[in-house]
Amino acid sequence: MAETTARALYDFDGDPDNGELSFRGGDVLAIIALDIGDGWWEARNDLGHQGLVPEAYLQISEEPPEPSFPPPPPPMSTPPVGGDYPDDPRASQYSTGTTSTTNGYNSQYQNTPADIGGGDYPVGGGFTTQQSTDEWDEDEWEEDDDHSSTSTDRGTSQELHLQGQGNFGLSTAKREPKQISPSGDMSKYGTVKKSFNRFSHFAKAGGEAFMMSQVQNENVSENDVITITETADGPVWPLPTDTFTCEVASPKKESKLKGLKSYIAYQITPSFSNIQVSRRYKHFDWLHERLEEKFACVPIPPLPDKALSGRYEDDFITERMHLLQLWINRIVRHPLISRSDVFHHFLTCTNEKKWKEGKRKAEKDEYTGGKFFLLLRTPVAQLEERDVDKTMETFCKFVKGMDDNVKGLITVMNENRKKHLGPYKREYQKIGQSFKNLATTFNLDNSSFSGRLTAAIDYTGDTYNQIGDMFEKQPRADLDPVLDVLYEYKGILSTFPDVLKIHEGAVGRAKECKKEQDEGKMSESDVQKVVNKADIITYGTMAQMSHFQAERVQDYKAMMQKYLKEQIQFYRNITQQLEETLVKFEDA
């Protein structure tokens, strides 16, 4: 079986801790996965080592060479752990798709579910699609976070899994799996997972029906109604009635099947109940999917990325817990999500049977996708098309600009972080060492007037060594919290365009209808209905935009204050160290 191969254009020294694979220019690598995202592929060299490789360093071989070795054995039904695993049978599909977009990948898949759904050959690492997702511990979910399955396997199984649920009766856009920073700086942050194509989901899941008035909101219970109010700063969501917090803590390694399967469970405690529930990453992932399905005009922040390796290492677990805490914090603060049934189910359910019931209920929620907008009760004032266009144009520019700025800041802050850990520390310690060396020589002179100066210079050497250490430690206090906010916003901003596309689609449809009215093909009252629906979507989108801006101002104010306070403390500490040192020279 011919596999996709690529030739290395340049040398690449990968960071093995980051799952990267090194190679030299001219090497030919077998490409295992092209859909890792953010310019990375997964590849295998001829020694059988696998890892991530930067796409820009490689050129896909136009004509894959016929393998000079016997074809690999047929795919096994269980992925071998820690060893080589069979080539993905569909990997060669990617060989011509290196420049296609996500949609390009989608189209390759659109006709596959039926074929694969029959399940007569095992896909990837042995996932099956006919299995129900109602199990408390679905084994195939484990693989979401399992290093021994390739990204291709993962991406595909994810897709099949969603399709297998049959909630919408539509094929779902393929999720883009990994985003990995080429700089390697983000490894501690894991990587953010892009939302699957929300617009596509929306359009297919009731969006069209909502817009064209084929569904009504007569059956919406008053409890579920979301009332949007107009303010000087635009439409806003209802204020949350009662706010609460939620702690993610005490990660525990647990296992089942007599230790064959192990996983980390985090203990989650909402402040309103103070009752602890145990949740695994996969439960967060499930929740995340539900929220994306339901809240069509809310960019759901991506979860911290799945681990490529080191899933059970303490540092990784601590960091993931921290990132899950940040994620939960943001969800808790959202006026709609925080009071949603599915989130409360996630936060409160302690009983396995009830969990399954709530899970099934959430997955069958009627008001997801386009139908979500049936829940909105908006101001009656009709919106000015031109005003809306202008507002949305500015906001799109804002999102694009902020996305660029945040990425720029991440780069600068990460570089600064690296400099603190390495060059800055070394620089101060070189000064420190030079002073200490001088003191060593000065110690050779035992003149009565010499000793105190020597001691003071030696002390100065220690001071600069300590300042070097302070530089090394400082990022934990100032840069890391900034980077937390920046990475969070990078994730949110990456999901916003899909939300805005939903609005754009709705407004576009309203404009089409107006045109049809001009052409006499639609009645004024029918068009007005469509325009009203578009307004509802606009109101919802704008309410979310207001929420985003309010949170953004709050978050960035806190971020900047924290950064400046820590910087002030840092330079104050240096000043103080130096002042204490200067005193030593007084009687020298």
Added chain:
Amino acid sequence: MAETTARALYDFDGDPDNGELSFRGGDVLAIIALDIGDGWWEARNDLGHQGLVPEAYLQISEEPPEPSFPPPPPPMSTPPVGGDYPDDPRASQYSTGTTSTTNGYNSQYQNTPADIGGGDYPVGGGFTTQQSTDEWDEDEWEEDDDHSSTSTDRGTSQELHLQGQGNFGLSTAKREPKQISPSGDMSKYGTVKKSFNRFSHFAKAGGEAFMMSQVQNENVSENDVITITETADGPVWPLPTDTFTCEVASPKKESKLKGLKSYIAYQITPSFSNIQVSRRYKHFDWLHERLEEKFACVPIPPLPDKALSGRYEDDFITERMHLLQLWINRIVRHPLISRSDVFHHFLTCTNEKKWKEGKRKAEKDEYTGGKFFLLLRTPVAQLEERDVDKTMETFCKFVKGMDDNVKGLITVMNENRKKHLGPYKREYQKIGQSFKNLATTFNLDNSSFSGRLTAAIDYTGDTYNQIGDMFEKQPRADLDPVLDVLYEYKGILSTFPDVLKIHEGAVGRAKECKKEQDEGKMSESDVQKVVNKADIITYGTMAQMSHFQAERVQDYKAMMQKYLKEQIQFYRNITQQLEETLVKFEDA
């Protein structure tokens, strides 16, 4: 005429501001001067450009190729200004001498004075040796600081010049001219000039006579006697009776010969007279030579180096003035030199005729070289050979160690300086720019709650830009003063070994005599006389060592205090800037 050529082994990107000449591996360069010192040669490429080249990058061609161009015209009697100048007629003498030491060069010259003294062909750039040095404005001295004469010319003429004076009737060790830092960092400091071989001078100028009691100090006037006293910290020079300071200021470009010759004159004002005298670099140079001849056990700090180029540029002049001020400061502080006739002549003479008289008198001073020790009146206590050996051994270790430490600190501080001017500044300004970019995007949002945060973030951007500027400016306040001290000490430490060699020679001679006494070849009383003389030299050397240590403690205390104070002020300023910035977020 065959000239010395060398082939480049590697590429070299020279700093033209530092007078360096760039070349590529394989280039063949004409070597103009091999005695630049510190691993540098002067060379010319085939485009006729000249400059300094690193010796380690070049290989002297074993057989110099016959020139394919007509031989250059014979040397002219006046060096043309700014243009090419004829090859030194003796440059080829160096072609086999690349690995010889300074003494190796000397030996090549030892027989030449007689030949050249006849003056029947012009040497180098037209210097003549028969000319008296008694002129106020000896033209040939100009060349000491003239870029259009090669270093070879300079070195040779210097030597011939000294010989021509006939003060000692001995050939003088050749002076090592330039020391140029390969790092290029020191360009602003010029380069230090190593002392000529003091030991050789001492030995030939009365040292042997002094040691072997063939001269007596009966004729020394009581005024000239230098009394050394013993203290707990060792022998010390007499305390200076009245201290004074001396200002070097107001450099003026002056010219003579109707503008054909121009030079810079510095105005020097000693505090005891407050009468300004005008002195050129060559006068400092003359003084420096006199001090080296006279004060056999005092390491005379080297003068700031002669300029290779840009002699009349304001920055250079300001910097040279600053370095001459530092040099004068140190001379003024020396208890012997500050009250010496030659220094007072230099500081006070305003009359051309009297200058010539004083100049002649100084050059005929009887008590120079070895005879200097006739002036010393030491404690009567005979020194313990073992104690002296131990003290001197430790001090030699001290000088060597401090020389290494000072060079190490210079490297570290220069690197730190470069980082301040470039990377540190850029790093803070990258952070500043990132914040400003973010503010630009945030400005797109005109929510009522957004504007103040945006303004505060923009302000933070400005703050970090300013901190970047502060980093760039800081070296002038803290590193440059430290580097001034370090370079001064680098110069002093480089001259100390020759002073110590004089002592070592004297002690060695005393030991020889003791051995001869053991062998019955010398009488006890004769040996005792030699030992007493060696003790005088030891006392003198140790008094200077004490002076050095006292100055060293004072200088390094002041240096460290200045550095720490400026560092404290720097970090305090940063803290203050950040504090002012933080306030902007309070009502954001």
